[in-house]
Amino acid sequence: MCLLRRIVKLKVQNVYNLTRTLSTLPEIRIYEVGPRDGLQNESKFVPTDIKIELIHKLAAAGIRNIESASFVSPKWVKQMSDGMEVMKNIIRTPGVNYPVLIPNLKGYETAIKCNIEEIAIFPSGSEGFSQKNLNCSVEEGLKRFKEVAVQALKDGLRVRGYVSCVVGCPYDGPVNPKSIAKITEELLDIGCYEVSLGDTIGVGTAGSVQRLLREVLTVAKPENLALHFHDTYGQGLSNLLAGLEFGIKTVDSSISGLGGCPYARGATGNLATEDLVYFLYGLGVNTNIDLVKLVEAGRFISNFLGKTTESRVNRAISDRFKNHSDIVKIAACISQ
Numbered sequence: 001m002c003l004l005r006r007i008v009k010l011k012v013q014n015v016y017n018l019t020r021t022l023s024t025l026p027e028i029r030i031y032e033v034g035p036r037d038g039l040q041n042e043s044k045f046v047p048t049d050i051k052i053e054l055i056h057k058l059a060a061a062g063i064r065n066i067e068s069a070s071f072v073s074p075k076w077v078k079q080m081s082d083g084m085e086v087m088k089n090i091i092r093t094p095g096v097n098y099p100v101l102i103p104n105l106k107g108y109e110t111a112i113k114c115n116i117e118e119i120a121i122f123p124s125g126s127e128g129f130s131q132k133n134l135n136c137s138v139e140e141g142l143k144r145f146k147e148v149a150v151q152a153l154k155d156g157l158r159v160r161g162y163v164s165c166v167v168g169c170p171y172d173g174p175v176n177p178k179s180i181a182k183i184t185e186e187l188l189d190i191g192c193y194e195v196s197l198g199d200t201i202g203v204g205t206a207g208s209v210q211r212l213l214r215e216v217l218t219v220a221k222p223e224n225l226a227l228h229f230h231d232t233y234g235q236g237l238s239n240l241l242a243g244l245e246f247g248i249k250t251v252d253s254s255i256s257g258l259g260g261c262p263y264a265r266g267a268t269g270n271l272a273t274e275d276l277v278y279f280l281y282g283l284g285v286n287t288n289i290d291l292v293k294l295v296e297a298g299r300f301i302s303n304f305l306g307k308t309t310e311s312r313v314n315r316a317i318s319d320r321f322k323n324h325s326d327i328v329k330i331a332a333c334i335s336q
């Protein structure tokens, strides 16, 4: 057989093997943060009914975990001041989880009146960001969050943890993976069912994510971790692939790539949910999410904000794709 045909045969075999290997990827759980992390940084106040409609659209697209509100101080994040109205007025889809962000007991006492089942607490991985974002030290923040977690667990709620600035801090610079591992361990010890590792300013790369995970996986199992990558430097998907290769199965993302923390200067949006879902379909992972409806949800909120979507998939998918299966075939390069 001539050399060229041998190379082609080998290439086809490799592609098939790669797809087959990656297609043995487990169920990937998508944790949508758009209504909270996505909107919190928007200067123009988004009316409560728009927030609620976005949540409904995300659920209709098949998203099963939608972080829907935040019970932080309105003096700190005005955009999230209508958390109670949002949580009291969403029409809840059976099987969909609607967690909320809680900074302290005061926020918890408000949130618990809104029929919540899961809360998220969020210590910082660096001192500088902790002071700016929570007005306290990392240690004081952990003490506060522990009080919240103990009460929430007593009330029968699930508690998710975040660690912010797991790679770099806008104030302190590079962050030591060992300190992230320590905070992760403390969150798991107080009863968090999972800890989402937040690259808040998106400076992470596949290399720094590998270094971080090698450290954190000395204290946590992959099934108790989640990946939360802001896409500021365009590294979100490659960071994600690095994380998936460590067996992590939960990924945070934000519709239309919205987001950023008002107290992390330079922070921009999260990995876009549309890009994440397309990427996963390409790996043969069925997310049960309807990409046409998801793109529509992204266009709904981007149009309301008067912004161009940050999602490359949302921008690229023209209206010629009338249905979801056409897009999945493109994503997975399936010809027939």
Ligand SMILES: CC(C)(COP(=O)([O-])OP(=O)([O-])OC[C@H]1O[C@@H](n2cnc3c(N)ncnc32)[C@H](O)[C@@H]1OP(=O)([O-])[O-])[C@@H](O)C(=O)NCCC(=O)NCCSC(=O)C[C@@](C)(O)CC(=O)[O-]
Binding pocket: 037, 040, 070, 071, 072, 073, 074, 075, 076, 077, 103, 104, 106, 107, 108, 122, 133, 134, 135, 162, 163, 164, 165, 197, 198, 199, 200, 201, 228, 260, 261, 262, 263
């Ligand atoms: C934690 C605090 C409250 C401390 O803020 P503080 O000023 O130190 O709080 P305080 O205890 O001194 O209280 C000051 C005033 O706020 C009130 N207050 C106090 N707590 C609440 C509350 N929960 N809800 C409503 N009101 C509250 C309190 O009642 C008091 O009212 P006053 O007596 O002046 O009238 C503040 O720093 C805060 O709210 N920070 C949160 C900022 C934030 O939301 N940042 C964005 C989310 S984190 C993020 O985006 C990162 C993440 C999670 O996505 C992961 C990643 O991307 O990496």
